[in-house]
Amino acid sequence: MSDVAAPILDIHNLSMVFGGLRAIDDVSIHIKSGEICALIGPNGAGKTTIFNCITGVYKPTKGSIAIEHGERGSERIEGLKPNIINKKGLARTFQNIRLFSNMTVLENVMIGRHNSLKAGIFKAIMRDRATREEEQRVIDESHDILKKMRLDMFINETARNLPYGAQRRLEIARALATDPFLLLLDEPVAGMNPQETKELEETINLIRDREKVTILLIEHDMSLVMNVSERIYVLDYGRLIAEGTPTDIKGNPEVIKAYLGE
Amino acid sequence: MDYFLKLFLSGTAKGSIYALIALGYTMVYGIVQLINFAHGEVYMIGGFVALIVGGFFFTLGLPVPLVLLLSIIASVIFSSAFGFTIERLAYKPLRSKTRLSALISAIGISIVLQNFVLLAQTEKYLSFPSYLPELPFLLPVREYINSTQLIILATTSVIMVALTLLIKFTRMGKSMRATAQDKHMAQLVGVNINQVISVTFVIGSALAAVGGVLICSYMGQINYYIGFIAGIKAFVAAVLGGIGSIPGAVLGSFILGWTESLGTGYISSDYEDAYAFIILILILIIKPDGILGKNQKQKV
Amino acid sequence: MTRKLVIKEVLASLVSMLWFSVLLFPFMVMKVNVASGVAQIRFRWAAMPVIAIAAFVLSFLWRRALIWNEHRGDKLSTSSPFALARAFIQKALSKKPVRRTSLLVLLALVAVYPYALGMYHTNIMITALIYVILALGLNIVVGLGGLLNLGYAAFFAFGAYTYGLLWKYAGPAFVSAGINTGWIFWIALPLAGIIAVIFGILLSLPVLRLRGDYLAIITLAFGEIVRMVLQNSSAVTGGATGISLIPRPWLFNLRLPPRQAATYIYYIVLILVIFTIFVVRRIEDSRVGRALEAMREDEIACEAMGIDLVRNKLATFALGAFWAGIAGVVLAAQTTYINPDSFTLWESIMVLMAIVIGGTGSIPGAIGGALILKLLPEYFRPLAQYRMLIYGIAMIIIIIFKPDGLIPRNRKKYTFVEKVAQDGKAEVQA
Numbered sequence: 001m002s003d004v005a006a007p008i009l010d011i012h013n014l015s016m017v018f019g020g021l022r023a024i025d026d027v028s029i030h031i032k033s034g035e036i037c038a039l040i041g042p043n044g045a046g047k048t049t050i051f052n053c054i055t056g057v058y059k060p061t062k063g064s065i066a067i068e069h070g071e072r073g074s075e076r077i078e079g080l081k082p083n084i085i086n087k088k089g090l091a092r093t094f095q096n097i098r099l100f101s102n103m104t105v106l107e108n109v110m111i112g113r114h115n116s117l118k119a120g121i122f123k124a125i126m127r128d129r130a131t132r133e134e135e136q137r138v139i140d141e142s143h144d145i146l147k148k149m150r151l152d153m154f155i156n157e158t159a160r161n162l163p164y165g166a167q168r169r170l171e172i173a174r175a176l177a178t179d180p181f182l183l184l185l186d187e188p189v190a191g192m193n194p195q196e197t198k199e200l201e202e203t204i205n206l207i208r209d210r211e212k213v214t215i216l217l218i219e220h221d222m223s224l225v226m227n228v229s230e231r232i233y234v235l236d237y238g239r240l241i242a243e244g245t246p247t248d249i250k251g252n253p254e255v256i257k258a259y260l261g262e
Numbered sequence: 263m264d265y266f267l268k269l270f271l272s273g274t275a276k277g278s279i280y281a282l283i284a285l286g287y288t289m290v291y292g293i294v295q296l297i298n299f300a301h302g303e304v305y306m307i308g309g310f311v312a313l314i315v316g317g318f319f320f321t322l323g324l325p326v327p328l329v330l331l332l333s334i335i336a337s338v339i340f341s342s343a344f345g346f347t348i349e350r351l352a353y354k355p356l357r358s359k360t361r362l363s364a365l366i367s368a369i370g371i372s373i374v375l376q377n378f379v380l381l382a383q384t385e386k387y388l389s390f391p392s393y394l395p396e397l398p399f400l401l402p403v404r405e406y407i408n409s410t411q412l413i414i415l416a417t418t419s420v421i422m423v424a425l426t427l428l429i430k431f432t433r434m435g436k437s438m439r440a441t442a443q444d445k446h447m448a449q450l451v452g453v454n455i456n457q458v459i460s461v462t463f464v465i466g467s468a469l470a471a472v473g474g475v476l477i478c479s480y481m482g483q484i485n486y487y488i489g490f491i492a493g494i495k496a497f498v499a500a501v502l503g504g505i506g507s508i509p510g511a512v513l514g515s516f517i518l519g520w521t522e523s524l525g526t527g528y529i530s531s532d533y534e535d536a537y538a539f540i541i542l543i544l545i546l547i548i549k550p551d552g553i554l555g556k557n558q559k560q561k562v
Numbered sequence: 563m564t565r566k567l568v569i570k571e572v573l574a575s576l577v578s579m580l581w582f583s584v585l586l587f588p589f590m591v592m593k594v595n596v597a598s599g600v601a602q603i604r605f606r607w608a609a610m611p612v613i614a615i616a617a618f619v620l621s622f623l624w625r626r627a628l629i630w631n632e633h634r635g636d637k638l639s640t641s642s643p644f645a646l647a648r649a650f651i652q653k654a655l656s657k658k659p660v661r662r663t664s665l666l667v668l669l670a671l672v673a674v675y676p677y678a679l680g681m682y683h684t685n686i687m688i689t690a691l692i693y694v695i696l697a698l699g700l701n702i703v704v705g706l707g708g709l710l711n712l713g714y715a716a717f718f719a720f721g722a723y724t725y726g727l728l729w730k731y732a733g734p735a736f737v738s739a740g741i742n743t744g745w746i747f748w749i750a751l752p753l754a755g756i757i758a759v760i761f762g763i764l765l766s767l768p769v770l771r772l773r774g775d776y777l778a779i780i781t782l783a784f785g786e787i788v789r790m791v792l793q794n795s796s797a798v799t800g801g802a803t804g805i806s807l808i809p810r811p812w813l814f815n816l817r818l819p820p821r822q823a824a825t826y827i828y829y830i831v832l833i834l835v836i837f838t839i840f841v842v843r844r845i846e847d848s849r850v851g852r853a854l855e856a857m858r859e860d861e862i863a864c865e866a867m868g869i870d871l872v873r874n875k876l877a878t879f880a881l882g883a884f885w886a887g888i889a890g891v892v893l894a895a896q897t898t899y900i901n902p903d904s905f906t907l908w909e910s911i912m913v914l915m916a917i918v919i920g921g922t923g924s925i926p927g928a929i930g931g932a933l934i935l936k937l938l939p940e941y942f943r944p945l946a947q948y949r950m951l952i953y954g955i956a957m958i959i960i961i962i963f964k965p966d967g968l969i970p971r972n973r974k975k976y977t978f979v980e981k982v983a984q985d986g987k988a989e990v991q992a
């Protein structure tokens with residue numbers, strides 16, 4: 001797909017209320033095609049909740065989320081089921097890793113390719129030639145994705161037995177396997193050592209440059225955020241308090257206040 | 263109206279017995295997320311101990327109220343000990359394993375206890391002599407409610423209040439609530455998980471024992487198999503109310519008692535055991551977490 | 563083991579001895595009998611030393627076994643005879659010719675079984691094989707899909723009653739048309755599968771929203787309601803007495819005498835088992851099977867991967883129900899008599915036990931579990947009344963010492979031969 005027509009995401013006046021708690025309060029975010037954008041904020045600011053609203057895990061209380069198709073108009077997605085939203089090209093990782101932990105690394109990625117395959121129950125039982133070829137194709141494709149994420153040495157390992165950093169990368173690999181145009185990463189380097197963090201930073205850049213996937217990431221690791229992202233949104237107590245380039249954000253007094261407290 | 267009142271009252275009595283068993287189910291579930299299939303058997307054990315110990319003291323010629331008291335005490339002690347032993351033997355080794363394996367272990371215990379009682383005692387139905395007193399002031403209204411029913415109701419109410427107070431205000435109660443919420447965190451703040459789990463089983467079993475004595479006195483008979491159906495129904499009651507919730511278990515039990523009583527009275531007694539399941543399905547379809555269950559939006 | 567440790571364990575066992583002596587006293591020593599409203603107690607003091615000694619010895623052994631079990635992982639991998647044997651077998655089976663020959667030998671053994679062992683054992687084996695089909699079916703639901711179903715016997719009942727009712731209502735038409743009634747079986751077989759699938763989907767529609775144990779209890783409820791409906795609609799289903807004189811399948815136009823019919827049914831069920839294994843294996847190793855497993859592992863992540871949970875759940879129930887329906891028809895044909903008592907909650911629980919004991923999600927596990935659960939009690943028969951007690955104890959011991967089941971699932975491994983790179987070098991990766 002050409003960059004001009006590539007869909008982007010538009011979040012408008014989003015609010016999410018849990019009981020009495022306003023986890024997100026009137027937030028508007030606009031993701032541009034091909035950028036790496038970060039969403040930061042202190043613990044409990046509502047970052048993950050925004051991801052959950054975008055990906056359909058929660059139904060937002062108010063506001064709209066839309067995929068912009070450029071000239072072909074926009075498509076509202078708020079409140080749709082997570083699997084539908086994923087099919088539209090949004091994929092995510094989870095802050096508290098949610099791998100299919102008793103399955104192998106390769107199988108985890110193969111599940112990501114679910115919707116690029118067709119075989120139903122009868123085809124699966126018959127296992128005709130087309131199905132066999134399809135199956136071989138998904139194995140090869142998954143293998144390629146794993147190589148890109150430098151996980152190919154773990155292929156037959158049970159996901160639960162992977163080192164922590166590798167589990168985080170596997171989550172990204174699995175999300176990439178669904179062929180997204182927008183990848184939502186929830187704290188991708190949490191728990192990683194500096195070496196791993198550095199490597200993941202490169203990987204994130206590669207995903208954007210080579211795979212042409214737009215990235216929105218939540219992260220507490222400020223050096224990663226500042227290095228990798230072109231634009232940053234800052235959230236505090238559910239409200240957007242700043243938006244801008246890394247340099248803008250670094251010098252913003254509101255942001256400093258939110259992080260340091262008063 | 264008259265007929266309705268009668269059915270309603272007998273449903274209430276029945277519901278309060280279900281409540282005694284359902285409480286144990288719900289407490290255990292709340293703390294270790296285990297469907298304790300053997301809980302019904304503990305209740306059956308309670309009934310048997312009361313029959314045996316009561317019979318022994320009765321033949322010694324002790325006065326009836328004393329026999330009643332001793333048999334209830336014995337039944338509570340032995341059932342609690344059984345509950346404690348079952349947990350240590352069959353559930354504790356599986357605590358870190360899948361929940362399915364603990365469930366199978368529970369079913370295994372259920373089979374073992376049933377057959378143990380069958381072999382050690384009898385497979386026949388035994389009639390259960392009631393030591394519960396006749397309350398003279400109930401004579402005029404005995405068509406509606408008899409002494410046994412009233413005693414059941416009163417006992418259950420007292421126990422319920424006591425249990426609520428225990429869980430709300432004592433240190434152990436606090437530990438139990440903490441463990442139910444988050445086992446790991448509770449351990450970090452110094453709660454002794456093993457102890458809490460044991461106490462939960464002991465309390466649950468003690469309640470089941472009281473339930474066992476009362477319902478056997480009410481029905482007038484006992485058999486090694488009575489625990490199974492009662493256990494399932496109590497579990498249904500606990501789920502109805504929202505499993506893990508103590509007021510939920512009580513409410514669910516009453517709803518179950520009323521449904522069964524009114525269903526058999528007005529519709530047909532052929533389906534006595536089915537009403538429990540039908541009402542369960544209806545309620546869960548409307549409220550998937552039970553009536554008082556927390557609608558937990560899973561945090562992602 | 564140091565001396566101090568021995569003393570400690572002996573002491574602990576002594577405590578257990580005391581504990582169990584008191585705990586079991588009212589049941590083992592006192593025996594109650596109720597005559598004319600008075601409970602009479604007879605004391606059996608002889609039981610006392612028996613409990614004490616048994617409690618001491620068993621408690622000591624139990625403690626040792628638990629300790630052994632805990633440290634099993636460290637030692638077993640290298641030197642124990644079990645591990646060596648297992649490694650040897652695994653290695654042998656990894657070679658294709660060995661695998662093929664042993665499969666052929668197994669098939670041959672299974673094929674001559676009815677001739678070698680006679681009708682009694684054949685009938686037992688038929689029942690066990692019916693359970694193998696049930697276990698394989700439920701394994702799809704619980705093992706792959708992770709949906710705890712405690713009402714599986716209902717689908718078994720749908721199958722059996724499909725055949726029973728078809729016989730009861732269409733049988734006379736067959737007779738008057740001069741068609742032999744042995745054909746009804748062959749009509750009932752696929753029909754029962756289809757009917758079970760339809761009911762599976764209908765019953766699961768309202769419960770799709772439920773999670774975990776709520777699902778378990780509601781399936782239990784459905785199962786019991788189905789049984790009670792069968793029991794109480796006497797006009798149609800024959801109520802508690804059920805349907806009798808159901809025909810066994812005929813061999814073409816030949817009506818077989820009971821002995822030969824049993825052999826015939828044995829082969830039918832054997833072929834069905836092989837068919838089931840074939841199908842279930844293919845499902846497991848496919849896009850559909852992977853989606854089911856993903857759902858078991860994590861519903862939220864599964865949905866985030868674009869998988870439709872509702873469709874997935876319906877597929878799970880339908881796939882599971884199908885095999886139960888088929889198995890039900892075979893049961894009706896074997897026993898020639900069905901009533902609601904064959905489809906109680908216990909039946910559902912037994913099948914569940916079979917797959918958990920065998921190894922949840924594992925096909926050989928489901929087969930092994932079902933065979934053990936059905937054959938053990940048959941061969942326990944000499945133990946007479948102690949049978950069920952020992953059975954229960956065996957279940958607990960197995961699950962405590964092998965919580966992942968006797969034959970846990972072995973996940974498929976993939977090997978990659980790197981495509982020849984441009985410089986002509988081939989690279990092999992694990």
Ligand SMILES: Nc1ncnc2c1ncn2[C@@H]1O[C@H](COP(=O)(O)OP(=O)(O)OP(=O)(O)O)[C@@H](O)[C@H]1O
Nearest residue numbers: 018023042043044045046047048049050559560561
């Ligand atoms: N399902 C839920 N039910 C109730 N409250 C919730 C739920 N999910 C989130 N919250 C609340 O919403 C607020 C925002 O949570 P969120 O997880 O979005 O924070 P976050 O910015 O991702 O924080 P962190 O950096 O710690 O991950 C918190 O107060 C949290 O407790």
Ligand SMILES: [Mg+2]
Nearest residue numbers: 047048049095
């Ligand atoms: Mg978060």
